[in-house]
Amino acid sequence: MVYITTFLGVSTTLFLIGILGIVLNRKNILIILMSVELMLLAVNINFVVFSVYMDDLMGQMFALFILTVAAAESAIGLAILVAYYKVRNSIAVESIQMLRG
Amino acid sequence: MPNYLFYIFAGISIIAALMVITVVNPVHSVLFLVLVFLSSAGMLFVLQLEFIPLTFIIVYVGAIAILFLFVVMMLDIKVTSKSNDFFKYIPVGGLVGSLFIFEIFNTLSKSFVIPKSTMLVDNFVSWVSTVDKVTNLEALGQLLYTYYFIYFLIAGIILLVAMVGAIVLTLQFNKTVKNQLIFRQLSRSADSAVFLARN
Numbered sequence: 001m002v003y004i005t006t007f008l009g010v011s012t013t014l015f016l017i018g019i020l021g022i023v024l025n026r027k028n029i030l031i032i033l034m035s036v037e038l039m040l041l042a043v044n045i046n047f048v049v050f051s052v053y054m055d056d057l058m059g060q061m062f063a064l065f066i067l068t069v070a071a072a073e074s075a076i077g078l079a080i081l082v083a084y085y086k087v088r089n090s091i092a093v094e095s096i097q098m099l100r101g
Numbered sequence: 102m103p104n105y106l107f108y109i110f111a112g113i114s115i116i117a118a119l120m121v122i123t124v125v126n127p128v129h130s131v132l133f134l135v136l137v138f139l140s141s142a143g144m145l146f147v148l149q150l151e152f153i154p155l156t157f158i159i160v161y162v163g164a165i166a167i168l169f170l171f172v173v174m175m176l177d178i179k180v181t182s183k184s185n186d187f188f189k190y191i192p193v194g195g196l197v198g199s200l201f202i203f204e205i206f207n208t209l210s211k212s213f214v215i216p217k218s219t220m221l222v223d224n225f226v227s228w229v230s231t232v233d234k235v236t237n238l239e240a241l242g243q244l245l246y247t248y249y250f251i252y253f254l255i256a257g258i259i260l261l262v263a264m265v266g267a268i269v270l271t272l273q274f275n276k277t278v279k280n281q282l283i284f285r286q287l288s289r290s291a292d293s294a295v296f297l298a299r300n
Contacts, residue, residue, distance in 0.1 A: 005209045010111045010144070012205045014118050014137070016198055021122030023194045028178060030127050030169070034134050037165060038118055044157070045141055052148050057244050060153050060237075061252075064245070067160050068256040072263030074165045078172045079267035085176050086273075 007049040015042035028091045029084075033077045040070040107147045114140040127178055131169045138162050152238040 021035030044063045051059025085091055117136040124130045138161040142154035235243070245253055 005212075006107070006111070007144075008209050009206055010115065012202065012209070013115055014141070016202055017115070017118040017122060020194055020198055024190050025122060028127065030173060030178070031122060031130060034121055034130060034169065037134065037161075038121065038137065041138065041141060041157075041161065045145065048145055048150065048153050049148070052150065057240055060150070060241055061245055061249060063153055064156065064241075065252060065256055067156060068259055071160055071164055072259050074168060075263045075267045076270070078168055079270040081172060082176070083270050091176065091178060 004049060004053050008046065011042045011045040011049070014045070015039050018042065029077075029081055030091065033074060033081070036077075037070060037074060040066060040073075044070075107144060110140045110144040110147070114144065127173045128170070131166060131173055134169065135162050135166045138166065150237055152241055 015038075018035040018037075018039035021038065022032050025031045025035070044066050047059040047063045047066065049059075051057060051063070081091060114137050117133045117140065120133040121130050121137060124133060138157060142157045142161075145154040145157070
């Protein structure tokens with residue numbers, strides 16, 4: 001027996017790990033992008049589990065759209081990362097505030 | 102048996118997610134991210150879904166993680182030493198995070214205590230297979246291509262915009278290299294190219 005609370009607990013834990021990755025990691029942006037992916041994955045799991053729980057396909061469709069947005073977001077984020085690396089020759093988070101004007 | 106599989110996958114995914122944010126080398130971090138995606142897809146397979154976990158594997162592992170791997174290997178990032186910041190932010194972050202997770206689990210354990218129907222794996226009625234003999238993928242397609250086709254098209258446009266944006270952001274024209282501009286060659290005629298030099 002797998003209860004819905006176990007599933008939701010696992011997805012919430014994944015989401016919190018993603019938030020912790022954003023908050024605690026101050027070194028490179030790549031880990032932050034990965035944390036965003038983790039959070040989107042947790043949200044997706046939540047949608048799919050509720051879709052099974054409620055016998056409604058809307059959640060799975062919404063998971064597909066979130067998947068689309070996650071792919072687009074990671075593509076754009078990594079492109080920005082590459083462009084930033086060309087300018088600064090490093091991807092440290094601390095020096096981003098110098099990128100003004 | 103699916104019970105044990107679920108707990109195995111859940112444990113693997115949580116441990117691998119913790120490794121993603123704590124491991125020093127970004128390449129290892131991306132590989133642990135792949136492990137998180139795979140094990141969470143397995144977690145959804147336990148729910149007897151087919152299409153969504155397979156799409157997770159294809160898109161997350163095949164597209165996003167490979168994109169991350171490309172960028173990690175292309176950018177030549179130095180292995181960053183673990184800074185003091187990590188331990189500087191752990192007390193506040195751990196306090197807020199543990200408060201939040203306690204609150205969430207408290208709410209979860211109070212909100213879903215209906216005895217039988219909350220059991221997802223062994224006890225849910227698959228109405229799709231009893232009422233109408235269509236599979237998960239067919240049902241999703243029937244919904245996606247008829248009633249919600251406009252969102253499907255919008256998703257495609259989002260992907261197109263992301264592709265164009267990524268190309269625009271990373272493409273750079275090198276001014277020092279002589280390029281062949283075909284449209285300029287084709288639009289060149291004798292009238293505009295041959296003229297008398299007057300002194």
